[in-house]
Amino acid sequence: MNYRRFYLIIIVSIVTNLNSLFCLTQIAQADEQSTSPDLVTRSPSTQKFVNQGTEIFLNGKTLNIPWGQWQVGNSLRLGISDTALDRQLGVELFSNSNYSTQPIDWYATTRSTPVSVNAKLSRQYRYLDITDLAKKSGWQWQVAGTKLQLNTPATRVTNIRRETIPKNGKITVTLDRATPWKLSQTPTEGYLTIEANADPTLLAQFNAPAPVIDANLDPDDDPTAKKLEFKVTSNKNQTIVQFPIVKGQRARARLVSPTSLEVSINPNLATIPDREIKWAPGLKWRQKWVKLGAINFPVSYLEIDPRQQGIKFRPMLSIEPNLVGTNHLIKFAPTTQVVAAINGGYFNRNNRMPLGALKRDGEWLSSPVLNRGAIGWNDKGQMRIARLKMQETIDTSTNARLPILALNSAYVQAGFGRYTTDWGSTYTPLQANELIFTVQQNKVTQITPGNAIGSVNISIPSNGYLLALRGQSELSSSIPIGTSVTLQHQLTPPEFDTYSQIMAAGPWLVQSSKIVLDAKGENFSANFSKEAAVRSAIGSTATGKILLVTVHPHPGGKGPTLAEMAQLIYQMGAVDALNLDGGSSTSLYLGGQLVDRASATAARVHNAIGISIEP
Numbered sequence: 326m327n328y329r330r331f332y333l334i335i336i337v338s339i340v341t342n343l344n345s346l347f348c349l350t351q352i353a354q355a356d357e358q359s360t361s362p363d364l365v366t367r368s369p370s371t372q373k374f375v376n377q378g379t380e381i382f383l384n385g386k387t388l389n390i391p392w393g394q395w396q397v398g399n400s401l402r403l404g405i406s407d408t409a410l411d412r413q414l415g416v417e418l419f420s421n422s423n424y425s426t427q428p429i430d431w432y433a434t435t436r437s438t439p440v441s442v443n444a445k446l447s448r449q450y451r452y453l454d455i456t457d458l459a460k461k462s463g464w465q466w467q468v469a470g471t472k473l474q475l476n477t478p479a480t481r482v483t484n485i486r487r488e489t490i491p492k493n494g495k496i497t498v499t500l501d502r503a504t505p506w507k508l509s510q511t512p513t514e515g516y517l518t519i520e521a522n523a524d525p526t527l528l529a530q531f532n533a534p535a536p537v538i539d540a541n542l543d544p545d546d547d548p549t550a551k552k553l554e555f556k557v558t559s560n561k562n563q564t565i566v567q568f569p570i571v572k573g574q575r576a577r578a579r580l581v582s583p584t585s586l587e588v589s590i591n592p593n594l595a596t597i598p599d600r601e602i603k604w605a606p607g608l609k610w611r612q613k614w615v616k617l618g619a620i621n622f623p624v625s626y627l628e629i630d631p632r633q634q635g636i637k638f639r640p641m642l643s644i645e646p647n648l649v650g651t652n653h654l655i656k657f658a659p660t661t662q663v664v665a666a667i668n669g670g671y672f673n674r675n676n677r678m679p680l681g682a683l684k685r686d687g688e689w690l691s692s693p694v695l696n697r698g699a700i701g702w703n704d705k706g707q708m709r710i711a712r713l714k715m716q717e718t719i720d721t722s723t724n725a726r727l728p729i730l731a732l733n734s735a736y737v738q739a740g741f742g743r744y745t746t747d748w749g750s751t752y753t754p755l756q757a758n759e760l761i762f763t764v765q766q767n768k769v770t771q772i773t774p775g776n777a778i779g780s781v782n783i784s785i786p787s788n789g790y791l792l793a794l795r796g797q798s799e800l801s802s803s804i805p806i807g808t809s810v811t812l813q814h815q816l817t818p819p820e821f822d823t824y825s826q827i828m829a830a831g832p833w834l835v836q837s838s839k840i841v842l843d844a845k846g847e848n849f850s851a852n853f854s855k856e857a858a859v860r861s862a863i864g865s866t867a868t869g870k871i872l873l874v875t876v877h878p879h880p881g882g883k884g885p886t887l888a889e890m891a892q893l894i895y896q897m898g899a900v901d902a903l904n905l906d907g908g909s910s911t912s913l914y915l916g917g918q919l920v921d922r923a924s925a926t927a928a929r930v931h932n933a934i935g936i937s938i939e940p
Contacts, residue, residue: 346649372396374447378471379917380407380657383505384520388413389451391917392473401406402557403459403466403473404445405752407604408918415506416453417470417580417598424603427453430582431462432503446605449664450916452606462503467785478505478668480521482564485557496568496588497581506586508578510924512900516577517566517588523559531557555777575880591880597623600756603836605664605938607633610915615876615893622885622893625913626874627665629936631706638702638871640685641666648690648733651677651929654912655919663935667861667873669850670830673905676755678735679931680866682713682829686890690747692717692732695848698833698903700863701824708865709824710833710903713849714817719810725803729792731814740798744785751782756795765789769808772801828934834862834891834903842891857883859922860890860907863934866897871932872899875913875921 333417376394380387390413410416419428419439423659424446428439448877459466463478484499496517504520506751556567566588570576574590581587602610607630614621631638643657644650651672658666666736670681670750682693684701692715693699699713719741730740737755746753752761754775763771765786773783775793783789794801804810817824832844843852865870874894885893887904894902905911909928913921 336749341786345935350785369713372445372873373488375401376468377447378468378473380472382469382472382474384476386561386563387472388862389917390414391471393447393450393452394443395445395924396470396849402455403456404454406450406917407414407444407453407602408451408671410453410455412918412920413505413507415520415578415586416455418600418602418848420600421603421849422450424605424608427602429453430580433647434581446938448662448940449659451604452674454769455518464850467536477504477520477562477849478502479562480519482519482521482527484525484558485523485566487555487568489532489821494590496590498566498586498588501582502584503753504897506578506587508576510570510576510622511925512572513570515568515570515588515590517578517586519566520562520585520696521559521564522562523557524903528557528559528764531555535585571646604915608665610829611743612919612920615896617885617889617892617896619889620879620882622889623877624874624893624895624897625877625914626872627667627915627936629665629871629873630869631702631708631871632869635939637704637937638826639935639937639940640669640683640690640826641933642690643929643931643933646685646720646747648679648747649676649749653924653927653929653933655924656932657928657933658914658933659917661935661939663914664916665873665936666912666928667863667875668906668910668912669828669932669934673735676735677931680734680736681831682715682827683824683932684827686826689715693732693735693829694731695735697829697831697847698819698830699827699831700822701827702905703823703825707824708871708901709740709820710836710901711818711821711831713829716806716815716817718813718815719804721804721811722809723803723805727800727803737795741800742792742793742795744791746785746787748785750785752791752793752920753779753782754793757787760794760798762792762803763789764792767810767812769804769806769810772806799929828932830903830905832887832904834887834904835864835895835899837897838867839901840891840895843885844887847854854887858908859884859911860887861905861911862890862894862902864894864902866898872897873913873936874901875911877911877921919926 339795346652372391372395379391381390381392390409393404395402411418418429421427425444426441427444428441430439445452466473466475481501483501486497488495500521506519511517550572551717558565576588576590578586578588593612597612599613604610612625615624641661644653672679679691682699683690693713696712696714700710702708721728727741729743730738731742733744741765758775759775761775762769765788775781832847833841859877861875876893910930912919912927919927
């Protein structure tokens with residue numbers, strides 16, 4: 326017997342089996358990892374979209390709602406943006422355990438067992454597969470280009486019951502079947518819009534000419550009380566319940582049975598549901614109540630892992646590519662291929678110009694001002710917050726060294742300001758009696774007097790910049806036409822020069838797990854510091870996650886002060902945090918909708934921080 330050959334065969338067999346076992350182990354580990362939403366980096370679905378659009382023609386009315394269709398086997402599936410379902414169509418979203426599925430409530434018999442639907446991510450949206458739910462509800466749809474024509478069955482409002490409107494009240498609407506609905510609110514009125522018709526006899530009960538006045542409401546305390554009215558109108562398969570809201574009151578609608586809606590109006594109302602939704606790999610959408618002493622604040626925020634493959638943070642301008650201009654976040658975010666965004670830094674509301682540092686993709690768009698807090702980051706997931714200063718100087722061939730006080734900024738002081746084509750194609754004087762120097766290829770080529778504000782439009786050269794001299798006219802002799810100039814730049818702290826993206830706002834709230842709020846040191850007024858207002862902030866946790874946070878008024882009161890905001894975000898786990906522009910600017914965008922407030926209540930902003938998920 327050839328023992329050598331025999332042993333060789335045995336060895337080869339053992340090695341082959343071990344290699345097979347190793348491969349099976351690797352496959353099993355990969356399968357095990359693929360079930361963890363935090364570890365998945367590939368798309369949750371391999372099916373390509375057959376159709377996509379951003380408008381739905383619902384029962385003859387156009388709504389800005391993203392939708393998509395994709396093929397699964399022999400079935401063509403219909404998906405609608407999850408945030409749009411939640412904010413515009415009356416589908417309530419619950420916490421989930423995996424971003425590829427979503428528990429929902431749609432007129433369920435019992436809320437304890439919500440329906441779970443599949444979710445599919447695109448570059449900008451997370452679609453929920455509502456095909457089966459829509460069929461069960463009798464919806465019919467067809468695609469016309471990029472618009473989805475969606476028709477729901479004729480639905481009837483069978484009863485409307487109201488209690489103690491407008492103060493601490495309740496409205497109950499009973500229907501004969503499930504149908505889409507939406508609640509919207511202004512400071513003085515609420516609107517419940519239902520895709521249903523109401524009988525004229527029912528409408529007549531609520532449309533008497535006399536206004537509704539709550540017996541418990543003292544008109545002397547609220548002079549608008551006498552003008553508040555309760556109305557119900559119905560037209561073209563849509564019924565609108567319009568109801569008054571007293572100052573300080575809030576409204577919330579919810580499904581209470583398979584055919585009933587309930588609107589509660591109360592100053593102590595919990596206006597947001599407590600939920601944590603895994604929205605995409607590395608991105609969670611969270612809503613919860615954070616207690617500070619005896620006060621509960623409603624907090625809507627995003628928790629993002631910047632190290633997750635494909636996730637990018639980037640400053641956004643509201644009117645690309647110019648620095649001058651403002652727009653609503655809900656309008657410009659969808660045009661920039663981001664999945665999420667939060668309002669950013671400060672700006673002058675009158676001339677719509679920036680008031681703080683902006684650096685994008687390594688290029689400075691606007692300089693820091695007033696020693697205010699700024700955040701810098703890069704594509705490696707590294708981030709830092711600090712009070713930021715920039716000092717630009719010009720060395721001239723006449724041996725002069727001239728300080729530049731600001732770059733592309735609405736913050737004007739006596740001295741030189743510098744303006745590049747990032748400002749726009751032209752510059753118009755911001756103060757009277759400015760002297761504007763045109764610099765091309767590092768040489769002064771023209772000097773133009775700007776006698777009055779807005780008196781002239783001066784072209785900004787693509788191969789240089791403009792210098793606007795305000796006051797200090799004696800400095801003009803240092804740079805006559807023909808002078809060669811060299812621009813110098815120094816940043817404090819200097820390590821901020823290594824960050825490709827920077828945005829300033831302030832004040833700085835938290836540093837290394839310690840509250841470092843110093844509004845006065847960042848040149849904010851005492852009134853601004855003490856004001857209780859709606860606020861937004863950005864922070865980072867000990868594990869490197871980024872928090873984009875919005876906080877709105879607590880029940881029966883107002884939003885947080887700066888000191889309270891610092892405590893809130895610290896309590897949420899931030900080890901470093903920066904306050905952003907707040908008040909009516911506060912806006913948190915996700916998947917096509919504002920998820921922290923009604924879009925109609927949000928003001929225009931100048932810039933934002935956008936989050937994209939690249940394939």
